[in-house]
Amino acid sequence: MPAKTKSKTAVSKPTLKNIGLSEETLMGLYTNLLKTRTLDERFRKLFRQGRFAGTYFSAVGQEATTVGPTYGTREEDIIAPSHREIGAAVTKGIPLVHIVAQVYARINSPDKGKTHPCHYGWRAKGVISPSSTLAGQTIVGTGCAMGFWIQKKDNVVLAFFGEGATSRGGWHEALNFAGIHKLPIVYICQNNLWAESVPATMQAGIKHFADRAKAYGFPGVTIDGNDIVLVHQTAAEAIARARAGEGPTLIECKTYRWYGHSEIDPADYRTQDEIDEWRRKDPLDRADRLLQDLGILTTEKREAIVVEVNQEIDAAIDACEKEKYAEPEEAYIDVYSEQFPVRRDEY
Amino acid sequence: MKKTTFIEAITQAMAEEMERDEHVFLIGQDIGLYGGVFKATKGLLDKFGPRRVIDAPISEVYIAGGSVGAAMVGLRPVAEIQFADFITPSMDQIIQQMAKMRYRTGAQWTSPMTIRVCCGGDVGGGLYHSQINEQWFFSQPGLIVLLPSTPYDAKGLLKSAIRGDDPVIFFEHKRLYRWIKEDLPEEDFTVPIGRAAIRTEGKDVTIVSYGLMAHRSREAVDQLEKDGISCELIDMRTILPWDRETIFESVKKTSRVVLVQESSKTGGVMAEVGAAIAEELFDYLDAPVTRVCGLDVPAIPFAPPMEHYFLPNAEKIGRVVKKVMAY
Ligand SMILES: Cc1ncc(C[n+]2csc(CCOP(=O)(O)OP(=O)(O)O)c2C)c(N)n1
Numbered sequence: 274m275p276a277k278t279k280s281k282t283a284v285s286k287p288t289l290k291n292i293g294l295s296e297e298t299l300m301g302l303y304t305n306l307l308k309t310r311t312l313d314e315r316f317r318k319l320f321r322q323g324r325f326a327g328t329y330f331s332a333v334g335q336e337a338t339t340v341g342p343t344y345g346t347r348e349e350d351i352i353a354p355s356h357r358e359i360g361a362a363v364t365k366g367i368p369l370v371h372i373v374a375q376v377y378a379r380i381n382s383p384d385k386g387k388t389h390p391c392h393y394g395w396r397a398k399g400v401i402s403p404s405s406t407l408a409g410q411t412i413v414g415t416g417c418a419m420g421f422w423i424q425k426k427d428n429v430v431l432a433f434f435g436e437g438a439t440s441r442g443g444w445h446e447a448l449n450f451a452g453i454h455k456l457p458i459v460y461i462c463q464n465n466l467w468a469e470s471v472p473a474t475m476q477a478g479i480k481h482f483a484d485r486a487k488a489y490g491f492p493g494v495t496i497d498g499n500d501i502v503l504v505h506q507t508a509a510e511a512i513a514r515a516r517a518g519e520g521p522t523l524i525e526c527k528t529y530r531w532y533g534h535s536e537i538d539p540a541d542y543r544t545q546d547e548i549d550e551w552r553r554k555d556p557l558d559r560a561d562r563l564l565q566d567l568g569i570l571t572t573e574k575r576e577a578i579v580v581e582v583n584q585e586i587d588a589a590i591d592a593c594e595k596e597k598y599a600e601p602e603e604a605y606i607d608v609y610s611e612q613f614p615v616r617r618d619e620y
Numbered sequence: 621m622k623k624t625t626f627i628e629a630i631t632q633a634m635a636e637e638m639e640r641d642e643h644v645f646l647i648g649q650d651i652g653l654y655g656g657v658f659k660a661t662k663g664l665l666d667k668f669g670p671r672r673v674i675d676a677p678i679s680e681v682y683i684a685g686g687s688v689g690a691a692m693v694g695l696r697p698v699a700e701i702q703f704a705d706f707i708t709p710s711m712d713q714i715i716q717q718m719a720k721m722r723y724r725t726g727a728q729w730t731s732p733m734t735i736r737v738c739c740g741g742d743v744g745g746g747l748y749h750s751q752i753n754e755q756w757f758f759s760q761p762g763l764i765v766l767l768p769s770t771p772y773d774a775k776g777l778l779k780s781a782i783r784g785d786d787p788v789i790f791f792e793h794k795r796l797y798r799w800i801k802e803d804l805p806e807e808d809f810t811v812p813i814g815r816a817a818i819r820t821e822g823k824d825v826t827i828v829s830y831g832l833m834a835h836r837s838r839e840a841v842d843q844l845e846k847d848g849i850s851c852e853l854i855d856m857r858t859i860l861p862w863d864r865e866t867i868f869e870s871v872k873k874t875s876r877v878v879l880v881q882e883s884s885k886t887g888g889v890m891a892e893v894g895a896a897i898a899e900e901l902f903d904y905l906d907a908p909v910t911r912v913c914g915l916d917v918p919a920i921p922f923a924p925p926m927e928h929y930f931l932p933n934a935e936k937i938g939r940v941v942k943k944v945m946a947y
Contacts, residue, residue, distance in 0.1 A: 351693070353689075383726055384726040385726035387725075388724050394725055394728065394729070401729060404716045404717060406717075409716060412686065412689070413692065413713075415682070415685075416685060416686035416687060416689020416690045416692070417692055417693045418689070420691075420694065421693065423645055423690065423695060443709075447681075447682050449679065450676070450679060450686060453677065606727075609722070610785035612784065612786070613764070613786065613813075613814065613861055615761065616864075
């Protein structure tokens with residue numbers, strides 16, 4: 274794989290043929306992108322209205338980096354996310370009602386309200402409910418890939434993380450191990466230039482985080498993370514290699530988060546010029562224009578998708594706002610298997 | 621028949637479980653080609669191949685965290701941390717992933733796995749090869765913590781750990797590896813997690829201990845018997861969740877209790893056991909709950925006289941028991 278993959282959508286007159294994707298795939302990518310964006314913006318609004326507790330980690334602006342790789346994966350493939358992977362949750366097919374319930378911490382949340390917003394997980398679709406410890410799921414996800422390797426299964430793992438997480442020692446240990454045994458895993462770094470308030474230049478002495486792959490003996494590529502077609506195709510190729518037993522790939526997607534680290538962060542460490550520049554590279558807008566140029570998306574078609582997506586989101590929010598929280602005593606549940614009930618203290 | 625050593629019991633448990641269940645695999649440093657620095661995994665690479673006996677790079681974070689991932693997709697990992705002293709990098713994965721997987725995910729994902737940890741002093745290992753740090757794990761609900769003192773318990777508990785659905789930290793005291801031997805049953809057996817063992821029955825005072833200290837306590841009990849003091853010796857075996865019932869019943873009977881642990885006193889396992897006894901059994905007690913522990917210093921020092929001074933032994937335990945009896 275080349276160190277930098279060229280975009281196939283950058284040519285003046287794109288066609289389905291020279292892009293190499295079907296209309297169905299392109300529409301699928303677009304719809305998931307749109308759904309993710311709409312849901313994400315809605316969550317931000319709901320947070321400001323005080324309709325759920327905690328905070329919210331928006332991924333607006335960088336959705337292509339999660340939707341693109343996840344689209345087309347198998348049910349048994351594992352998603353090992355961090356905190357900004359709403360696009361992977363949506364695209365892997367976690368029902369929206371469970372995604373909303375997770376943010377609302379209601380009883381119908383897959384985690385039963387135990388962990389805080391944006392830790393989407395759903396066993397039935399192979400999405401791990403993450404811990405907050407950065408690179409945590411990169412390490413555990415590598416272990417899942419080791420499990421597939423031991424059992425000689427051809428499932429793959431997609432591990433997502435920000436560039437900040439790559440500075441952790443455990444991240445290195447995981448990729449090092451994956452390189453030794455050519456584990457079936459694809460590492461996807463969402464380099465959104467900032468780790469909370471720390472710029473990528475203060476995170477590492479290298480410019481391209483994909484260069485880290487050299488140390489592990491597998492390919493690393495740096496790509497435009499806001500080009501959904503490029504992200505999808507690069508990841509699909511890496512997934513195919515992983516499935517075939519040819520080992521991991523580290524894909525660095527250059528991208529940007531439009532808003533604060535979380536909704537309580539004013540993100541005043543960034544310049545307006547930088548924000549404006551990246552807003553012009555909006556991955557949804559670019560996908561929209563591409564599909565229009567290809568003649569597979571019309572205004573009417575888009576409107577129909579928007580209406581459908583909003584209806585689905587409204588229904589999910591409505592259902593969750595009517596749901597209860599788990600009983601407080603459920604704090605004692607799921608500590609151990611049933612063999613070891615926890616002794617309860619009453620005060 | 622040849623008696624089985626503590627370490628042979630551990631090897632047998634792993635080999636038999638690997639034979640029984642193809643999902644069981646081993647990962648750790650020097651466990652394959654070399655058979656383990658203490659030879660706990662001797663012969664297993666040849667028998668089960670390199671995907672089930674994995675020689676890991678020096679990556680304690682990954683050994684723990686990677687095992688969690690493998691457990692999540694249906695395997696039964698048995699990881700080895702060569703020395704308890706080097707488990708610190710694994711703490712992140714043990715505390716944040718292994719212990720919390722079931723809780724955090726609403727039991728969608730679980731981490732049925734075992735980490736074997738070689739631990740303990742009285743071997744001239746010095747600061748970095750003698751540590752015993754069960755108390756760090758003891759204070760983390762979600763983990764099972766085991767620390768057996770006999771080959772029978774080591775084999776039976778390790779099997780229970782591997783077969784169970786919960787994450788286990790399995791401490792192996794290296795001083796016991798080749799010292800303690802016994803006849804083991806030919807047939808398959810397990811030892812239940814969460815049950816202490818009453819090693820000697822007695823009526824005057826209860827001594828609670830585990831690991832190497834169960835043996836040191838036993839030596840003290842034998843001496844005290846000669847001095848006319850009848851001790852009931854309880855070996856906890858499972859540190860978390862600990863067997864309140866057995867310990868409480870004994871203390872109710874004897875009204876006196878001495879708690880013995882090798883690791884430092886402050887914040888140790890016996891601090892909790894002692895507090896629970898004080899909280900629940902105040903009316904039964906005829907003397908203060910009393911501990912004999914390792915010193916409150918950073919680790920076991922190397923020079924032999926200092927190491928000896930650090931560790932509880934039969935003499936120290938005996939003196940303390942007599943004080944408690946005289947109260
Ligand atoms: C081990 C650890 N250290 C610190 C934090 C606090 N924290 C949460 S997100 C974050 C920045 C993460 O940056 P990056 O990995 O680039 O992901 P991004 O938020 O940009 O998507 C920090 C410092 C944490 N959750 N875990």
